Amino acid sequence: MSEPRLNRRRFLKVAGAAALSAAVYAPLSALAKPRDPDEEPRRPVLIDYKPARVLAASVAVYDSLDPNRRRVVRTVRRDKTIDVAGEFVGPGPERNQIWYGTRDGYVYSAWLQVMEPYRTPKILTDLGEWGVWIETLVAQAPAYAEPDERSPFRYWYNYGTVYHATEAFVDGRGRVWYNTVDEYSSKEDNIAPTNHWVPAVFFRPMEHSE
Template sequence: MYNYIMNFDQNISRRDFLKFTGLAAGSLLLPFGKVSGSNLLQEWPVGVNLGRLAAGELRSFIDLKAEPNMNAPATTRVWRDDVFEIKQEVIANVLDFNRYNQKWYETPDGYIYAPYVQPVKNLPNQPLTELPLDDQGQRGMWVEITVPRVNFELTKPWSNASSWIRDSEGLAKLYYSEVFWASDIRSMDGRIEYLLSEKYGALPDYYWVDARACRPITEEEISPIHPDVGDKRVLVNLQTQTLHCFEGSHEVYFCEVSTGYIREGEWLTPPETTPVWRKLVSLHMSAGGVSQYDSPGIAWTTLYHPDGQAIHSVYWHNNFGVALSHGCINCLPHDAKWIWRWINPTIALYPGELTVPDSSQSTFVQVIES
């Protein structure tokens, strides 16, 4: 599988990126108050626009600026996984010729470069007291994380878990827009918790999570978009870092994306035309452990290339329009979900996966260089 490693400009390594942005080791701040229990949700404003600092290593920080440009003086600093209010999106007041994106977020304490930030909301849910039945008559459901971040309780030693957990030094969390499978339910200290795991592409890790962080995904919200239209085509332009959905000659959807960058003279996202061969509600993607990437809960995954390239949601960057992945086509969650619903063939919520038996029924993905 291919996936993104946290590089925000083409051909910049993770280590160089940290040096370039001034990120350094430190302790994690909790800007909205301390967590009173290991699995309890933090209290963030409900329904307002929030941001989570997604850039950098765990225990790293970045400075907020007095103005929306990199050379402005610092006002304070935020740490990896800090959550803060986004008052508005603005454009840099000094054009930065080293960056494609000129977007910044205004926060109550200063400005932060938007590509470093995952846009999130805090949308707690009413927990269920019983899980629904899946297609096999077993209790279970797909859930989406709808709070900025949430802690969890692993059911086995951390040393035996996937590398995203094992190598996190106890700081691993689940993040807004990730999707998992809930297979059990319990009451713990007066709150309901779901037992989450990943059905596809992962080690058998199980973790208890506050049910208020988890929104059940319904059949209605993944209903196919224009399923009877056979003449569908996805066009990805590597030069412009854009994705276009066509029905015949009519464009029905457009978004900016992040594809694979150029390495040794070749795009890591191959310029070819290939059919969709697998679709999943959620997939765990990894290669080489945390030294490359190990990413759980990747929602709305559409695999189209035999080497493993896919169109999918991301929660670890917001730098769309810049080529920076290992080969996959990174999308904002709502873009990835729309594309996933629109692309043929259709897929049912249960089991949430389909390997296409006949590519003649599939939408083709055409990747071009310009």
């Protein structure tokens, strides 16, 4: 039996089907629009944000990692916090070229202290005979002369610093305060041991095993 002749109508039908099949099964990369080599790679979606405390006088948040096109989105002052997530390689000295993603751009990692998200700590009203060690959970916790925010302000306790708390006090509004002791003294520098009262809600009592 002789094969049917490949006339013009049949040729166009076969060629059209082949072209459609090639388009359907072609790799996505072949169909994608070529990327401009000067275009900055699209940043992945970031969700696991953590607060980071600013250690320098101020830091700049940029809209790009490209030093030739980036613009400052905002600046953040010392001891304020920025939400950061992810790590990216950007401009900087060889020892540290890591940048963090922010909700509106990028910030250089060297000037930041990443913090664990704040969670309300266990609050103690009885510290025992010796007391306990407590760790600061927020970027800055205020310390006062007395267990009352209307008393003279004495000092800022920074995130991660540890202090010896010797007693607890519950004020008239039900808030717990810790009395912290700094035993350091120096006659040459005219520094005497000090006591500062701090709101317990900003501190984590440390376990004996730590």
